Amino acid sequence: MLNKYPLWKYLLILLVLGIGFIYSAPNLYPDDPAIQLSGASSALKIEAKDVERAAQALREAGIEVKAATTTERGGLLRLLRQEDQLPAKDVVRRLLGDDYVVALNLAPTTPDWLRSLGASPMKLGLDLSGGVHFLLEVDMDKAVAARLKVYEGEVKTLLRKERVRYRSLPVSEGALQIGFVDAQALAQAERLIRKDFPDFELQTLERNELQVLRLGLSAAKLAEIREYSIKQNLTTVRNRVNELGVAEPLVQRQGANRIVVELPGVQDTAEAKRILGKTANLEFRLAAEQDAPRASTETFGFREQGRAPVPLERSVIITGDQVTDAQSSFDENGRPQVNIRLDGQGGELMSRATRNNVGRSMAVVFIEQKPVTRYVRQVVDGVEQEVAVQAFREEKQVISLATIQSPLGNSFRITGLDGPGESSELALLLRAGGLAAPMYFAEERTIGPSLGAENIQLGVQAGIWGMILVALFIMLIYKAFGVLATAALAFNMTLLLALMSLLGATLTLPGIAGIVLTMGMAVDANVLIFSRIREEIANGMNIQRAIHEGFDRALSAILDGNLTTLLVGAILFAMGTGPIKGFAVTLSLGIVTSMFTAIYVTRAMVNLIYGGRNIKKLWI
Numbered sequence: 001m002l003n004k005y006p007l008w009k010y011l012l013i014l015l016v017l018g019i020g021f022i023y024s025a026p027n028l029y030p031d032d033p034a035i036q037l038s039g040a041s042s043a044l045k046i047e048a049k050d051v052e053r054a055a056q057a058l059r060e061a062g063i064e065v066k067a068a069t070t071t072e073r074g075g076l077l078r079l080l081r082q083e084d085q086l087p088a089k090d091v092v093r094r095l096l097g098d099d100y101v102v103a104l105n106l107a108p109t110t111p112d113w114l115r116s117l118g119a120s121p122m123k124l125g126l127d128l129s130g131g132v133h134f135l136l137e138v139d140m141d142k143a144v145a146a147r148l149k150v151y152e153g154e155v156k157t158l159l160r161k162e163r164v165r166y167r168s169l170p171v172s173e174g175a176l177q178i179g180f181v182d183a184q185a186l187a188q189a190e191r192l193i194r195k196d197f198p199d200f201e202l203q204t205l206e207r208n209e210l211q212v213l214r215l216g217l218s219a220a221k222l223a224e225i226r227e228y229s230i231k232q233n234l235t236t237v238r239n240r241v242n243e244l245g246v247a248e249p250l251v252q253r254q255g256a257n258r259i260v261v262e263l264p265g266v267q268d269t270a271e272a273k274r275i276l277g278k279t280a281n282l283e284f285r286l287a288a289e290q291d292a293p294r295a296s297t298e299t300f301g302f303r304e305q306g307r308a309p310v311p312l313e314r315s316v317i318i319t320g321d322q323v324t325d326a327q328s329s330f331d332e333n334g335r336p337q338v339n340i341r342l343d344g345q346g347g348e349l350m351s352r353a354t355r356n357n358v359g360r361s362m363a364v365v366f367i368e369q370k371p372v373t374r375y376v377r378q379v380v381d382g383v384e385q386e387v388a389v390q391a392f393r394e395e396k397q398v399i400s401l402a403t404i405q406s407p408l409g410n411s412f413r414i415t416g417l418d419g420p421g422e423s424s425e426l427a428l429l430l431r432a433g434g435l436a437a438p439m440y441f442a443e444e445r446t447i448g449p450s451l452g453a454e455n456i457q458l459g460v461q462a463g464i465w466g467m468i469l470v471a472l473f474i475m476l477i478y479k480a481f482g483v484l485a486t487a488a489l490a491f492n493m494t495l496l497l498a499l500m501s502l503l504g505a506t507l508t509l510p511g512i513a514g515i516v517l518t519m520g521m522a523v524d525a526n527v528l529i530f531s532r533i534r535e536e537i538a539n540g541m542n543i544q545r546a547i548h549e550g551f552d553r554a555l556s557a558i559l560d561g562n563l564t565t566l567l568v569g570a571i572l573f574a575m576g577t578g579p580i581k582g583f584a585v586t587l588s589l590g591i592v593t594s595m596f597t598a599i600y601v602t603r604a605m606v607n608l609i610y611g612g613r614n615i616k617k618l619w620i
Contacts, residue, residue, distance in 0.1 A: 002544045002545065002547075002548045002611070002612075003544055003547050003548055003606065003607045003610060003611035003612065004607055004611045004612055005603075005604055005607050005611075009600075009604070010604060010608075013600055013601060013604050016495070016596070017491055017494070017495070017601070019498065020491070020494045020495040020497075020498040020499075021494060021498075022114070022117060022119060022498070023117075023119045023498035023499075023501050023502050024494050024495075024497035024498040024501060025114060025119065026108075026110040026114055026119045026120050026121040026501060027121045027122055027497055027501065029108070029109045029110050029111070029121065030109065031106035031107060031108055031109060031121070032066060032078040032079065032106070032107040032108075032109055033078075033079045033080075033081065033082040033084065033085050033104075033106065033107075034076055034077055034078045034079060034085075034104075034105045034106060034107040035076075035077050035079070035085060035088050035089050035092060035102055035103065035104060035105065036074060036075070036076055036077075036102075036103050036104075036105040037050065037051065037054060037074045037075035037076070037077070037092065037096070037100060037101070037102055038074035038075075038100070038101045038103075039074070039099065039100060039101070046070060046074040046075040046100075047070070048070045050075060050096070050100075051068050051069070051070050051075035051076075051077065052068060053095065054068070054075065054077060054091075054092045054095060054096065055068040055077055057091050057092065057095045058077065058088050058091055058092070061087070061088075061091045063079065063084045063087060063088050063091065064079065064080045064081075064084070065077055065078070065079060065080075066078040066079060066080050076105070076107055077092070078107050085104050086104075089102050089103075089104060094375070106129065108120065108121065119501065120501060121501060122497065122500050122501050122505065122506070122507045123264075123504065123505075123506045123507065124264060124456075124506065124507055124508075125264060125506045125507060125508035125509070125511070125582060126250070126262045126263075126264045126508075127455055127508055127509045127579075128264075128455050128456050128459075128507060128508065128509060129264045130264070131262060131263050131264040132262070132263050132444065132445070133260070133261070133262050133443075133444065133445040134260070134261040134262075134441055134443070134444050135254070135258055135259075135260055135261075135441070135442045135443035135444070136233075136237070136258065136259040136260075136261060136439045136440070136441060136442065137257060137258050137259075137439060137440055137441075137442040138229055138230050138233050138257045138258070138259065138437050138438075138439050139437050139438045139439065139440065140226050140229060140257055140437060141174075142437050142438050143225055143226065143229035143436055143437030144174060144217070144222060144225055144226075145171070145174075146319075146436070146437065147217075147225050148171060148174070148176060148217070149316075150316065150318075150319075150349070151176065151197065151200075151215075152171075152176050153315045153316070154197075154349065154352070155176065155178070155193060155197065155215070156168070156178075157352075158192055158193070158196060159178075159189055159192070162188070162192055164180075164185055164188055164189050164192070165180070165181065165185055166178050166179060166180055166185070166189065167179035167180070167181075167210065169212065172214075174216065174217070175214050175215055175216035175217075176200075176214070176215040176216075177212055177213070177214055177215070178212070178213045178215070179207075179210040179211065179212050179213075180210065180211040180212075180213065181210065181211070182211065183211055185211070186204065186211040186213055189213060190202055190204070190213060193213075193215065197215075199217055199218055199220075199221040200215040200216065200217060200218070201215075201216050201217070201218050202214070202215060203216065226256070226257070228321075228436060229321075229436040229437040230253060230256070230257055230259070231253075232321045232435070232436040233259060233435050233436055233437060233439060234251065234252075234253055234259055236321075236435055236436075237251055237259060237261065238251040241261065241263070249261070249262065249263050249264070250262035258442065259439070282319060282320025282323070282364060282365065282366060282367065283316045283317075283318075283319055283320070283364075283365040283367065284316070284317040284318050284319075284350070284362060284363070284364055284365075285312040285313055285314075285315070285316055285317060285362070285363050285365060286312065286313045286315075286317065286353065286357060286360055286361070286362055286363075287310060287311070287312055287313070287360060287361035287362065287363060287401065288311040288312055288313050289360075292311070292313070296313060296314055296315075297311045297312065297313060297314065298311070298312055298313075298314050299311045299312070300312060300363070300365060300396055300397060300398045301397055301398065302397060302398045302399075302401075303366065303397040303398065303399050310363065310398060310401060312363050312365070312398075317349060317350060317353040317362070318342065318346045318349050318350055319436075321435070321436040322342050322343050322345060322346030322349075323340060323341070323342060323346070324341050324342060324343050325340075325341040326338055326339065326340050326341070326427040327339045327427055328420070328423040328424045328427040329423075330420075331413070336420045336423035337413045337414060337423060338400075338413065338414045338423050338427045339411070339412075339413050340411065340412050340413065340414060341410060341411050342409075342410050342411075343410075344410070346410070347409045347410030347411075350408045350409065350410075350412070351407060351408060351409045354404050354407050354408040355407045357404055358404050358405070358406060358407065359403065359404065360403070360404055361401050361402065361403050361404070362401075362402060362403075362404050363398045363400065363401045364398070364399050364400040364401075364414065365396055365397070365398055365399070366396070366397050366398075366399045367394065367395070367396050368394075368395050368397075400414050402414050455509050459509060459512035459513075460512075462512065462516055463512065463515055463516055463519075466516045466519050466520075467489065467490075467493070467519055470486075470489065470519050470520065470523050471486040471489065473523075474486060474523055474526065474527070478526075478527075478530045478620050479619040479620060480619035480620065481526075481530050481533075481606070481619070481620045482530075484602055484605045484606060484609075485523060485526040485530070485602060487605065488522070488526065488597040488598060488601045488602040488605070489519060489522050489523060489597070491597050491601050492518070492519075492522045492590070492593050492594050492596075492597040492598075492601075493515070493519070495593040495596070495597065496515065496518060496586070496589055496590050496593045499589050499592075499593060500585075500586065500589060503589075505585050505586075505589070506582065507582070507586070508579055508582035508583075509579070509582075510579045510580065510582045510583035511582040511583060511585065511586040512586075513583060514582070514583045514584070514585070514586030514587040514590060515586050515590060517587060517590070518586065518587065518590025518591070518593075518594060521562070521565065521590060521591060521594050522590070522593075522594035522597060522598060524561070525554075525558045525561075525562070525594060525595065525598035525599070526598050526602060528554040528557055528558055529550050529551055529554045529558075529598070529602070530550070530620055531554075532549070532550040532551075532553055532554045533546050533547055533549075533550030533551075533618075533620060534620060536549050536550055537618065537620075543610070543615045543616075543617075543618050544610075544611075544615070546618075547606060547610060547618075551599075551603050551606075555599065558595065558598065558599065559595075562591050562594070562595050565587070565591055566588055566591050566592075569584045569585075569587045569588035569591065570584070570588065572584035572587075573585065573588070
């Protein structure tokens with residue numbers, strides 16, 4: 001029979017629409033403005049009494065607290081008004097001090113029964129939720145200088161081992177310089193360095209009766225160091241930012257030496273800088289021998305309280321940027337350990353350093369930029385008030401001291417740890433890595449929450465007006481069938497929101513534009529179908545046959561038009577930046593949902609109303 005679906009097809013369409021309603025429903029529950037509390041290190045845990053102290057301080061400051069809870073990530077204070085976030089953060093930060101991280105956040109209000117089904121609202125991008133945008137520039141000269149410092153120690157160790165007398169000279173124009181008193185020593189050193197360090201381009205010259213050997217890195221090696229530095233810094237910054245719990249942070253490379261960082265939901269530039277300042281580095285050093293000269297050693301304290309400081313050699317074996325993987329586990333006796341894997345260069349340096357030092361201890365030094373907050377009185381807009389001033393203090397502490405049991409290479413293990421907690425934390429720090437080169441802020445912008453709220457309001461208004469105008473147009477032109485098309489359009493919006501929520505897509509302002517455009521695309525398919533039905537009826541075909549032919553013959557045109565648009569969306573996503581990607585995602589998903597609603601949902605409604613009936617006139 002024409003225009004009749006089997007029962008299973010109706011049930012399948014109802015199932016899809018039902019799932020769409022469930023997974024789009026969380027978007028009806030707006031997030032609560034909140035501040036999140038966590039320890040500055042994993043060893044410092046947030047307890048319920050800390051959260052209650054913070055909540056009480058906020059109440060005394062006249063800031064209403066909706067709820068105060070303790071979670072696995074720390075403490076969460078839900079507020080009633082978004083404009084209270086920044087004042088609340090300042091109050092709690094002054095109360096708890098620099099040992100705690102106080103960050104702005106948005107707490108979901110989705111009912112438990114929806115969350116049990118895995119339903120959650122769409123994430124909002126920087127332009128809708130507010131936040132900060134940073135452009136970080138990597139200091140490539142410092143990256144090369146740091147690598148030269150490592151090479152300098154290795155070259156001098158080689159010359160001492162081979163008993164070649166030399167004089168240390170300062171680095172000049174990005175090249176190492178070593179002086180020799182005679183040509184024979186120079187020739188021997190040149191031969192040894194060419195053999196063990198092929199990345200150097202050597203040049204000899206005379207200066208003040210000295211034979212000087214100049215060691216400059218080759219262009220290929222310089223390019224390799226710069227490329228590695230930007231990639232390592234990118235990975236490190238991404239790992240550290242991800243520890244914040246900020247929804248959908250963006251960390252990506254821009255150009256040869258820049259990194260873009262966008263943190264939605266963070267409205268305080270100083271706080272975001274402090275967060276990025278958490279990026280740390282690691283150094284592997286040998287413990288100093290008892291008879292070592294004081295000038296060649298440096299003393300460090302342990303992160304763990306109660307352990308005496310330990311003297312270490314000043315020379316660094318490798319740094320954390322050469323660790324490619326670290327996993328915590330247990331040894332054959334059930335004691336905690338960390339399994340380390342180094343890159344090729346790091347493995348070679350570690351092998352050289354440990355080959356002749358079996359039985360000695362090796363330390364892992366953790367270098368961190370610790371935030372320090374001072375409050376000074378300043379005159380702001382003619383009113384004297386206390387203003388928080390952020391500064392950083394470099395802190396170096398030993399996180400592990402273990403005995404070298406055998407020569408080490410690319411893979412080895414660190415033992416002597418106090419417990420599984422310390423081994424897990426050490427593995428995390430090593431995996432996150434350190435900066436291969438310093439960075440500075442080349443650009444920073446802040447988007448306030450009020451602008452994000454205005455963007456959302458205007459975007460929603462544009463969507464509502466777009467839907468109303470499209471619905472009026474389609475109902476005016478196609479009458480009863482226009483009503484069915486409007487219902488299908490509403491189903492399409494529901495499915496689109498559900499699909500974006502399920503996939504974890506981030507909604508941006510261009511994404512809202514993509515949703516509005518999707519409305520027109522969805523109705524366009526119905527226009528093709530309804531126009532075809534009109535033509536078939538005008539040509540004398542009976543109504544049931546006209547409906548059947550209208551849907552079938554318009555299908556090829558609908559597929560062609562939507563597939564070409566979907567192809568454009570894929571190209572935009574592949575080649576575009578953040579905002580363009582947001583537009584491409586909503587446009588592409590909207591095309592998929594609109595094809596389903598226009599072809600199947602609309603036809604199902606038409607079949608239920610008109611299928612199998614003897615109709616004399618069709619309101620279309």
